[in-house]
Amino acid sequence: MAGIGRRKFIQIGAASAGVAAVGSGLATRWWGLDGNPVADPGTEGDKVVPTFCELCFWNCGVLAHVRDGKVTKLVGNPEHPLSKGMLCPRGAGGTGLLYDPDRLKKPLIRASKRGEDVFQEASWDAALNKVAEGLLEVKKRHGPEAVALFNHGFGASWFKWFMKVWGSPNIAAPSYAQCRGPREAGYSLTYGAGVGSPEPIDIENTRVLTLIGSHLGENMHNSQVQELADAIGKGAQLVVVDPRFSVAAGKARYWLPIKPGTDIALLLAWMNVILEEKRHDAEYLAKYATGLDELKAHVAGKTPEWAWPITGIRPELIRETARFIASARPASLIHPGRHATWYGDDAQRARAMAILAALLGSYGRRGGYLVTGKFPLQPYPVKAPQAGAHAPVRPVADKPKAGGFPVAEEVLASGLCDATKPGFAMYDMKAWIVYGTNLIHTLPAQKETIQAIQHLDLMVAIDVLPAEICGWADVVLPEATYLERDDDLQAPAWKTPFAGIRQAAVEPMYDSKPGWWIAKELGKKVGLGEHFPWKSGAEFVDVRLEASGIDVATMRKKGVVLGKRIANCEEDGATPAIFTESGKIELHSQQLAKLGHDPIPSFYPPEEGPPGSFRLLQGRAPTHTFGRTTNNRLLAEPYAENEVWVNADAAQALPTPVKNGDLVMLVNQDGVREGPVRAKVTQRIRGDCVFLVHGFGHTARGLRFARGRGASTAALTTRYKVDPLMGGTGINVNFVRIEPAGRTA
Secondary structure (H helix, E strand, O other), X not given: OOOOOHHHHHHOOOHHHHHHHHXXXXXXXXXXXXXXXXXXXXXXXXXXXXXXXXXXOOOOEXXXXXXXXXXXXXXXXXXXXXXXXXXXXXXXXXXXXXXOOOXXXXXXXXXXXXXXXXXXXXXXXXXXXXXXXXXXXXHHHHOHHXXXXXXXXXXXXXXXXXXXXXXXXXXXXXXXXXXXHHHHHHHHHHHOOOOOOOOOEXXXXXXXXXXXXXXXXXXXXXXXXXXXXHHHHOOOEEEEEOOEOOOOHHHOOEEEOOOOOOHHHHHHHXXXXXXXXXXXXXXXXXXXXXXXXXXXXXXXXXXXXXXXXXXXXXXXXXXXXXXXXXXXXXXXXXXXXXXXXXXXXXXXXXXXXXXHHHHOXXXXXXOOEOOOEOOOOOOOOOOOOOOOOOOOOOOOOOOOOOOOOOOOOOOXXXXXXXXXXXXXXXXXXXXXXXXXXXXHHHOXXXXXXXXXXXXXXXXXXXXXXOOHHHHHOOEEEEEOOHXXXXXXXXXXXXXXXXXXXXXXXXXXXXXXXXXXXXXXHHHHHOOOHHHOOOOOHHHHHHHHHHHOOOOHHHHHHHOEEEOOOOOOOHHHOOOOOOOXXXXXXXXXXXXXXXXXXXXXXXXXXXXXXXXXXXXXXXXXXXXXXXXOOOOOHHHHOOOOOOEEEEEHHHXXXXXXXXXXXXXXXXXXXXXXXXXXXXXXXXXXXXXXXXXXXXXXXEOOOOOXXXXXXXXXXXXXXXXXXXXXXXXXXXXXXXEEEEEEOOOOO
């Protein structure tokens, strides 16, 4: 590390970040680590097109350099608040998606049984006719609500509009029930509002950041990672609770290698120490909260000594970290996390985190949770569906007939999958439109998803790459990549409101089409053309910009327009955004009490696995987003396949000891075998669990690079535990044993 300062080393987030940028030839300042001169690769464009990224959901501002009709490099837009002039490795490698030789090139119509991945190429007219005929037949026989849209990605807005004018409320993103939903429910129960995305947290001004199972630095949420580097550079400290010694743990003052599934017990013990020792913000709670007395009584016996045999964390360490976290209040941030579907009690775990944040007085305070605002944008003047015309008659069908999931605030993707099984819900799903989400790898229990598909009259996949879900579709429609299309304006709730634009940097390759065109043409074919009056995606955006008083030329040149900074925290005159029925932060939830659930989180032991097995934990890598990027040749240079982390002592104690680099097979509790996958034998993980990066082990024949690389966490996730509050599918309830698969050379 000679010549590299501590702060610059921290800024890398993970070693592979720099490798990805340099290996791709698309360096974006290489996170400040380019100490030696690097030859100019000649990637400057003769024009630069501002847009925003789609390699993950963060949607960072991008400047696409274009020369001779080709994108030569991607760099961060310095004016965009989500990129701040930098891109993560994924964003820098976006051309790997644009120029992926395995891209879907023409519309496809199934030519064999579902799942055999055998198709015939077709014209757009023929493919859309088949989709339209199928949808109209479903509507005639079962009603418009029998069509479901599964979606992931910003470009889904066109298809959400199609569904609204079609007359179906069944629009779901797996990002809710399979990812962030429990977090949203837990915070909503406590503060009256969920966290949202991007998360409104003030990492750059925090003094202590606590990460509970959050792999920040491996989950490359760009602006958060930049803020983390800046905060550490200014002296901020980390407390990391994780069974695995993550990248963030390597930067932490305290690493707590907790037993998986016992996080609520630790949180209750921390509350016990903070309340017993009067380290909470009493003035803040008296002003903004209710239920403190009930909380004190609830945690009175939840001492560090009580938590020790449950969590495996020594009492003195629990006390020391509780005091340390409280010492920095209110600039002591409990990071809300993102992928929260772990054990089926996840909404209560998130609620415990929200309650702890309240005890620290960090909600609505600098260094904690901030108030956000949205840039005011006018809608496109289009005829909206009217009640009794195209508006849905029946409610969402994502719950079982008997009901359940009383605090779910969004449609459950897994629930719509269940509703495709005859008789499960109020009515059956008969057609799926799947946009940008590989449900075979996204939903738990692949067999259940495949069984549901077999009950469909029609399934349509709209995607850029031939993922596994495409192999089960009746019609596959190739969408242009984010660098080849115009989409709607971007204006998420943020600390400084802003509006960003996505505009095509180059023309669509092959016979792919932008989403706005696909939705419009399909709308015309099913008799809904009046609801799609725009001539192009660019025209749609320009009309909205003009109606909002934004100069079109300026927006298209800069890529982003900033609004007026709002008061974000109590120190600046803002009031914490509390929207509960009581108008107070609810430490004790009357809503949950009325529903018959624990009004304050309680710890219930998770189920243990079979003898000789390891709990399977999952996560991300800095260069990859789920399974969406594992076919990207540029991003695969530093990380081409996953490896299974296993504790060194546990690996040595196996019936056939495993060495670092050995190829092994993973066999789960239901006999599913995955691999071979290479073993990463290390002391950086507990001995009762193993860890895999999600998104590998593809089987789709069209993914010629990613197919067969590594092991699939999706295939091993045959069981899940449903959160009774909001319906999230906890997946850390699967176990594997390790078997040898041959030695390395």
